[in-house]
Amino acid sequence: MYRLLIVDNEPFIVESVLDLFERQAIPELELLSAYSSAEALGCMRTVKIDIVLSDIRMPGMNGLELHREIIKYWPRCKVIFLTGYNDFDYIHEAMRNGGVDYLLKTEGEEAIVASVQKALTALSEAVEAEAYIAKSKQQMQAMTPLLQKELLMELVQGGSLANGALSRSFEEADIELDPTKPVVAMIGRIDNWKEDTRPFDKSLYLFAIQNIAKEYLAAKVQFISFDFERKTKLLWLIQPEEQTGTLSAAELAELEQRCLIFLKGTAEMMQDSCSVLLKLNLSIAIGASFKAWERISEQFEHLQQLLNRGLGLSQQLLLIEPTITITSADQIEHDQRKQLKKLNLLHTLLENGQKEQFMAEYVGIMTALTECAAAKNAIKTEVYFTLVSIFLSYINRWEVQSEVGGRVNLGKMTALDCHDNWKEVVDYFYKLAEALFEHKQAGKGNQEHDVIRMVQRYVQQNLAGDLTLNRIGDVVGHNPSYLSRLYKQVTNEGLSDYIMTARLAKTKELLEENRLKIHEISTSVGFLSEQSFFRFFRKALQMTPQEYRDSVVMSRNASAK
Template identity: 35%
Template sequence: MIKLLIVDDEPYTVDGLYDMLSEIEEFPLELYTATSAKDAIGRLTRTRMDIVISDIQMPGMDGLELQRWIASRWPRCKVIFLTGYGHIQYAQQAIRGGGVDYILKTEGDEAIVRSVRAAIEAIREEAENDRFLLRAKTQLQHALPVLRKEWFYELTDPKTGAHAPSPAKLEQLRSDLSAEEPALLVGGRVDRWREDDGFAEQALLMYAIQNISEEYLSQVRLLPILLEGGEFAWLIQPRPETDAAEADAMEPAVPDKDVWEDTLRYALATMESVQAACRDVLKLPVSLVCAGSPEPWSRMAAAYGRMKRTMILGLGSGEEMLISSCAEEESSGGSDRYRRSVAELERCLEANDEAEFRRVAEDVFRGLPNRFGLYAQAYFSVAVLLLEQQNKLEAHLDEPSTSASVQELQSLLDLSAHRSKEEALRALLSTAEKLFARRKSMQDERTHRVIGKLNHYIRDHLSEDLSLDTLADLVFMNASYLSNLYKQYTGKNISDTITEQRIEKAKELLLHTPYKIHEVAERMGFGTAAYFTRYFKRHVGVTPQEFRG
């Protein structure tokens, strides 16, 4: 979906462009509006835009200044200028600044459509560029990713306790992070590899994901770390605003609250771009989870634990998740003792890949030599992993385990209860099957609660701001991921739900109250009676006055 922002200080121009573009089925557009450059910047800090159509002459900050701000923050965004001023110097300044087109308002809708089409084609060409994979090949043999991975595992080991890294260590890791400042943790996971990808291809794709993240997060200080089992992590800090000379003369300082809030908004918006690039360029579904706030180095292990558990519990199908804040920390148990020995099975559990779990478990037991010690070791490794995952689920249930489930778990740890290796394997697979089913049930229940909360909020706030960003903030999710999740579980768009409820409420007010048309429009959150009339007629077929009779 291409995101397009319309910016003009004349509301009727904004409404006209919105209506015109929304009716063109050729373009997969998600439209946003702003009536000033300041409003546009507020929107752009929260949501990545692919295209901006902007007037040049506006009060306060003009369109050219807005373009320069966009270029510094979202360099891939295409800017189209639409103005009533035909002077050649405006066109020259717009093109020099990186604008993709300059259109006079008198040229009509067709010129705007042509320009939007050209911008979309340019975006698609960039998405198909394979530079990420080409750059990845030169990095595959480097030792730096291994050093970063081992350092990160040490940093997030709850047994040892984390300490701020020394400047020398950060230099060794080739990182510009500051040991004096907290860092924002974002975790990621490849949800599903492509069918024919072997180990070498998977390693190459992980480097490609790192290159994508480095390019899209170029406006902040970033340390990307490639982990095991298709996982990765980012540590993020704001870039200092002082120049190099001042930086040499000043002591490191902790960024203020506003800088961190801006950095957090930027990171959350960029997560969506990275996920889209992985999907479109690499053909990989990737989930991303943000810790939600910067953490001191001493609490990084706890933040990583929360992030991992949030990723495991998930929402919806558990694929291509975008979660902006982690759940509260729960006890992680003794998972670290077994992670490395059963890493592939654990990855299958976390990715909800039941078929692959069964295949790997069967391969493990089929390949065991005829030695009881190795058989017992393999059995208990899988059994303890299943027990650990079961405990994580139990910690989030509202009711205690049944006596039957407790008895099943107790028998799972009794190796002598199984008369053969095949019977033992069947017991493990039966427990795993029930674990997958319970997790799916929990995900569906959590998703149902989220959808219910949204629907309740919409019903009670029809006259207020019901933008996708507002609703996403309500449930701590990325706006686009929430939109997809809602459509997946209800079969309709959030905007359609809002439209239906506003129209039904408007009908009720028109038929059963003495409110005038403009009063109904105000109560339903419409800016003007004229806009309400157009909106009502488009969805009902008659004007509000005709409906009232």
Template identity: 35%
Template sequence: MFRLLVVDDETIIADGLSEILQNTAALELDVYKAYSGLEAVKLFDRTRFDIVLTDIRMPEMDGLQLLEQIRKRWPECKVIFLTGFNEFSYVYSAIQYEGVSYLLKTEGYDKIISKVEAAVAEIETGLKAESLLQKAQEQLAAMQGLLQNDYVLRVLKEQLDREEINQAQLNELSIPLRADKPVLIMLGRTAASSKPYSEKSKQLYTIRLIAEQYLASHVSMTAAVNENRDIVWLIQPRAEEEAESFERALTFVKGSVELVQAACRESAGETVSFVLDDSPAAWPHIAERFATLNMLMNYRIGHGCGMLLLDKQLMDSGLQPSGTAKEQPPHMLRQSRLAMLADQLEHGQREAFYRNLHESAQSLQRITGMHDMQAQQFYYSVGLIYFSYMNRWQLVEPLAAQISMHKLMQPGEHGSWNSAFEYLEHVGEVLFNMQNQEEERRANAVITIIQKHIQDHLHNPDELSLVRLAELVYFNPSYLSRLFKQMTGVNLSEYITSCRMQKAKRLLEQPDIKIQDVAERVGYGTATNFTRSFRKLLHMTPQEYRTSALNK
């Protein structure tokens, strides 16, 4: 919905034009009116206008002076001047500007509506303009590196649905990998230093270029820098060498990474430690494998010499205490998963939350003892997410009895981990249901405020503008318009008109109230405008309605 402002110092003209344009359903305009250029400027300072239909000759501030103010505030606004025959030379210089046109006052409402329709079409075309798309594409190309980095990090943190990891997405981001093939993962970390951010960033970029120089001839790869300033590479054999398998690619990377390390030391003056996974990982398991690599990197074997760990399995088993079995970090306990659960609960993403919860808790199905430490850690972690959410939104008291609150941090209250998991599901369901109820309650409260204000101010059109109504509830005007339609099923303008007509009919049934007074009490400036709108909606004049009502 676009906003149009009618500006004319003659009240009857401003009222008539705004009434006609507001009731032209095909245009779907949010129409305002001002009786002077100064009044129009005040409106420009409150909200954006898309089209201004203004008289050229007005006291205090004429149309050309108003145009200057429009261009300062809303340069994309279309301006249509209403002129007389003897005023064309006056407006000629103004219509040289883009987005400015004129109409003769004698051309009638149909011509004005046609001109406004043309302005609306021009705005809609501009929103789809090739120049805008081209500019967006250029900016997208400039951001490609940032988007690639963000995408890879989200894969590593399991912040993407599996459906989002596909070839189309990789191609769009110019990531030279295949979504249907596994990847090798390599992690690089520089020695801690007190260098400033800009210098550290340049060195990380240099390290990435060096690695690409030594590796890109035989493998496809992409890299990302995480929040710890580590570099992570995802690597695959080149498509034309796929028949040679991952073994050759792994051998090549192992043989080359030592050269990369030496080159970083010589060229960038930076000591870099590397950990390379010893087998390819399928895309859904990348986050789990990366968590293991990150843990191995944190062992920090040696000091400042640049660790080079090329056989994860040997090293992993060698670092285990004597007599202990090697055990991977459980899928359910990764911090990225827990952080995602908290985020999905906060943002009301019910389906994604339950999918994540089920995948994270799969290990519970196989555990029998209620004293298992890993299962308890998972249970407490999810319980803490729930507690944190309920505290923020002050839901502890309303929910205490409904969810048996004492069980939330006491897994021993359940007979098995299966029943414990079902309880966690139940608490989540209660919280999501309460979210929906609260969201609807807040929306209904807003609609009630708006409807009451409209009922109380039908006599004052200024209080019924979309901008004014949006200010009452601190919303954006366009959002309020969409919300009102969503909650009530009718447009805001239709509701206002309906309220006016209902009140008008009640007043017309009282024979001692003049029709002019009825028009003023329901917000129409003149009896003429009131009669025009009344007849259009009820197919009879106000006087005909009064006669019919009194006869009954």
């Protein structure tokens, strides 16, 4: 949606140009008008203006002054000046700034329409996808650390990508580690944040710790690091610096062992430096071996357990992951716990109303637990009450107990023993999710129709007033462009079409009452000139307003006889 502002101190010219563009009926163009430069600037202070069509010589402010003020507010605005032959030198300076065109007043309507269409094309081309993509790439460079963190945290928490997709993701996020080679994890924990340490100071300390680690690690290994768990921990993912592609299995094993020995010694130096330089106690847990990327989540979980219980609760520790044999039962439990971590995503999808993705994720999680005969009851119980927390929080926050309770027995939600088996649990939460999404969709539809009714009521009550999209948007509290799309989507009719239909209906009603003069009716239904009003009426009914009035009178007289 673009806005065209027509500016001239001659009302006849403004109304003629308005009439011209009303006849053109350009869907993406909203028309505004001003009868002085001051009025035009007042308009610009309240709404975005895309094109200004203006006389170049007006009382109070000349074209150059107007143009300078326009670009202060809306730098992308295209300005079209109406000019006489002796104004060429005058507008030459304005054209140096770009975005300025001019028309001779003698060129006629076709030239005016063509110039505005040219401006519309230029505005559209300025926001083509290519430009946005180029700008987005620049912005993404600044966001690279965040993108890296999101991708790698997804991996270490159990997410998975096909090898090709992983390589592509590493390239896009500018991660220098090799997605095809094994990696080892190292976790650092700040043991003693002082109570008065501000979030900004924590960020500085974490950055300092990463710099200390870089000083020690960079000579021997490649790595990437970032903080997690609310600035209490740091994760390093590490690979050997040497090229490993031509090494034999024995040589590779020896290299990895040397690297692990180096990490243990380096970790001690990192702890000493943090204690002396930063006055912080840093505990570190290091993986016992290099893992393929698809298994790094197992090591991450083990290191977390080392730091979160038992001896790991002490300070300034250096812990090495125990070398253990992973049994099939261990692997099963790990896979089940991966499903647990996905439950947080369900909460987000429910809140956002993303039904299809929610159902797909839910079915995937529950199927993984259902098909595993060895699934632990403790994990199933944890999944059950996590789901209870997600659904109960949503139901209470939005107060939908009565609406949803009519379809699903909410009393069974918090009582696991009310369900005979796990399949019944799966079916119960599936039906509950369906009921919540249907209620959410119905609420969305009701709100949309409420907005449409507000719009239509305002139009009916203000046919003679301001019915610009911007004004209607202000009244109903929605962005004008969104409101236009919403109206079309819900009613299958453009808002401008509805306004014209309402004006026509009111015009016919007033003509049939036969109380007001034609020019009074024209004003009462919002037309700036009788010329526009006559053209509108003839186009709609193939007769003039007076002819319509006469036909109504004749019909009544004939009925009376």
